[in-house]
Amino acid sequence: xxxxxxxxxxxxxxxxxxxxxxxxxxxxxxxxxxxxxxxxxxxxxxxxxxxxxxxxxxxxxxxxxxxxxxxxxxxxxxxxxxxxxxxxxxxxxxxxxxxxxxxxxxxxxxxxxxxxxxxxxxxxxxxxxxxxxxxxxxxxxxxxxxxxxxxxxxxxxxxxxxxxxxxxxxxxxxxxxxxxxxxxxxxxxxxxxxxxxxxxxxxxxxxxxxxxxxxxxxxxxxxxxxxxxxxxxxxxxxxxxxxxxxxxxxxxxxxxxxxxxxxxxxxxxxxxxxxxxxxxxxxxxxxx
Amino acid sequence: xxxxxxxxxxxxxxxxxxxxxxxxxxxxxxxxxxxxxxxxxxxxxxxxxxxxxxxxxxxxxxxxxxxxxxxxxxxxxxxxxxxxxxxxxxxxxxxxxxxxxxxxxxxxxxxxxxxxxxxxxxxxxxxxxxxxxxxxxxxxxxxxxxxxxxxxxxxxxxxxxxxxxxxxxxxxxxxxxxxxxxxxxxxxxxxxxxxxxxxxxxxxxxxxxxxxxxxxxxxxxxxxxxxxxxxxxxxxxxxxxxxxxxxxxxxxxxxxxxxxxxxxxxxxxxxxxxxxxxxxxxxxxxxx
Numbered sequence: 001x002x003x004x005x006x007x008x009x010x011x012x013x014x015x016x017x018x019x020x021x022x023x024x025x026x027x028x029x030x031x032x033x034x035x036x037x038x039x040x041x042x043x044x045x046x047x048x049x050x051x052x053x054x055x056x057x058x059x060x061x062x063x064x065x066x067x068x069x070x071x072x073x074x075x076x077x078x079x080x081x082x083x084x085x086x087x088x089x090x091x092x093x094x095x096x097x098x099x100x101x102x103x104x105x106x107x108x109x110x111x112x113x114x115x116x117x118x119x120x121x122x123x124x125x126x127x128x129x130x131x132x133x134x135x136x137x138x139x140x141x142x143x144x145x146x147x148x149x150x151x152x153x154x155x156x157x158x159x160x161x162x163x164x165x166x167x168x169x170x171x172x173x174x175x176x177x178x179x180x181x182x183x184x185x186x187x188x189x190x191x192x193x194x195x196x197x198x199x200x201x202x203x204x205x206x207x208x209x210x211x212x213x214x215x216x217x218x219x220x221x222x223x224x225x226x227x228x229x230x231x232x233x234x235x236x237x238x239x240x241x242x243x244x245x246x247x248x249x250x251x252x253x254x255x256x257x258x259x260x261x262x263x264x265x266x267x268x269x270x271x272x273x274x275x276x277x278x279x280x281x282x283x284x285x286x287x288x
Numbered sequence: 289x290x291x292x293x294x295x296x297x298x299x300x301x302x303x304x305x306x307x308x309x310x311x312x313x314x315x316x317x318x319x320x321x322x323x324x325x326x327x328x329x330x331x332x333x334x335x336x337x338x339x340x341x342x343x344x345x346x347x348x349x350x351x352x353x354x355x356x357x358x359x360x361x362x363x364x365x366x367x368x369x370x371x372x373x374x375x376x377x378x379x380x381x382x383x384x385x386x387x388x389x390x391x392x393x394x395x396x397x398x399x400x401x402x403x404x405x406x407x408x409x410x411x412x413x414x415x416x417x418x419x420x421x422x423x424x425x426x427x428x429x430x431x432x433x434x435x436x437x438x439x440x441x442x443x444x445x446x447x448x449x450x451x452x453x454x455x456x457x458x459x460x461x462x463x464x465x466x467x468x469x470x471x472x473x474x475x476x477x478x479x480x481x482x483x484x485x486x487x488x489x490x491x492x493x494x495x496x497x498x499x500x501x502x503x504x505x506x507x508x509x510x511x512x513x514x515x516x517x518x519x520x521x522x523x524x525x526x527x528x529x530x531x532x533x534x535x536x537x538x539x540x541x542x543x544x545x546x547x548x549x550x551x552x553x554x555x556x557x558x559x560x561x562x563x564x565x566x567x568x569x570x571x572x573x574x575x576x
């Protein structure tokens with residue numbers, strides 16, 4: 001079914017700003033697939049159709065509680081020979097998200113967007129294992145790393161999250177987001193630590209794409225505030241929107257739920273996230 | 289070294305109220321061990337010394353990121369033949385915590401404390417595997433189940449946390465706390481869901497006893513408010529105190545850190561927990 005980082009990200013981010021997708025597809029990516037994006041106002045002019053090619057493909061199997069998954073197939077297909085050439089409109093972007101792909105490709109895109117005021121990057125264990133040096137170079141050129149919690153530790157060789165994030169901050173980024181699946185996500189900057197649980201759900205059908213949907217809400221929220229400094233306060237609100245978006249993604253297979261999502265539903269879930277994380281301390285004399 | 293559920297719990301709870309410990313020890317539990325408890329004002333009259341016996345013993349090995357552990361040795365020792373006989377003072381308790389042990393023993397203690405207004409129970413995978421029926425009977429007789437997240441799912445056969453907790457609430461308890469290790473803890477009642485991350489630490493030396501220390505802070509906080517109804521608001525504050533206490537426990541081996549802890553340090557960490565979980569939503573018009 002339709003999926004992939006760019007699609008999940010773009011659908012989520014489309015609630016916040018105009019999204020331009022850059023990437024290659026094959027003959028199997030037809031009018032129906034393009035239509036899903038265009039229906040949400042997503043700009044598809046930089047999607048490059050490769051004649052005779054096949055679109056990137058991934059499949060995997062989840063464990064009992066959906067917290068672990070095993071990759072069955074990763075076919076790069078048209079991504080294997082992709083050389084990104086961005087249109088002037090895409091080069092001119094204010095905010096850029098480099099979705100998970102070979103880090104050399106991420107760097108080629110990043111280099112073409114010199115004017116972006118906020119650049120975020122996602123990656124995965126595969127690139128940590130086979131292209132670590134290039135990945136670290138790519139990370140060093142962005143403002144924000146968004147990565148699975150366990151991969152952040154793997155990447156830095158630090159078993160401790162706080163230390164792992166601190167190491168990434170030394171490389172250049174000023175924001176690190178550790179995605180923790182159903183346990184939520186943590187935001188680490190030089191000044192502050194913030195953690196937000198996932199939205200509690202009784203029915204989780206398919207976690208695939210939740211991380212990219214989170215990124216779409218998080219980065220989209222920042223893009224929706226072009227005139228505001230990217231403070232910790234703004235980033236925390238962005239975390240809430242990313243978390244809300246991700247919670248819808250897992251409620252159905254593929255892109256089904258987010259494709260039929262409404263702005264009102266997002267707002268309600270962000271408000272509910274505020275309520276389920278709030279406690280009010282009261283003075284208490286403890287026994288020393 | 290000195291450890292065990294009762295010891296970790298009692299030390300944490302001693303910051304909130306007078307704690308009476310019930311349980312058997314062997315000849316190897318001497319004046320030094322008793323002194324650690326008595327120094328914090330913990331009542332040890334119901335600790336039963338078994339002549340010629342050995343104290344309960346546990347050892348295990350933690351994985352790289354300390355999130356998984358493997359039990360090497362569990363020796364019940366003096367617990368194997370223990371028949372709890374509580375003093376009148378202990379029977380008269382207002383709040384009772386049944387630390388992790390064979391569930392029949394937990395029920396014998398619970399039955400002797402008919403007047404308690406709040407009873408919490410902890411357990412572990414071993415009893416789910418070999419004494420599930422008795423464990424469910426014990427759980428049905430208490431107000432609150434405090435359990436590791438994964439064990440809660442194992443116990444109920446529900447891979448989803450919300451559904452697993454709902455099943456326990458059907459059995460009788462009105463409060464379920466799912467301990468999630470370094471990802472914090474979730475509180476589920478019939479009316480409300482609440483999640484709190486663990487306190488972020490750069491140096492975690494030994495997670496052993498963190499769950500019992502959490503329980504000591506959580507249950508201790510409730511015990512410190514004898515005249516207050518146990519509302520969701522009170523339970524959430526109790527979660528913050530439990531989380532703060534647990535964060536100290538892991539900073540050193542065994543009971544070292546909590547034994548030298550001060551009330552002021554606890555208060556600071558609770559306040560910091562409030563700050564690292566706070567976000568303020570602002571009105572935003574999304575693109576439908």
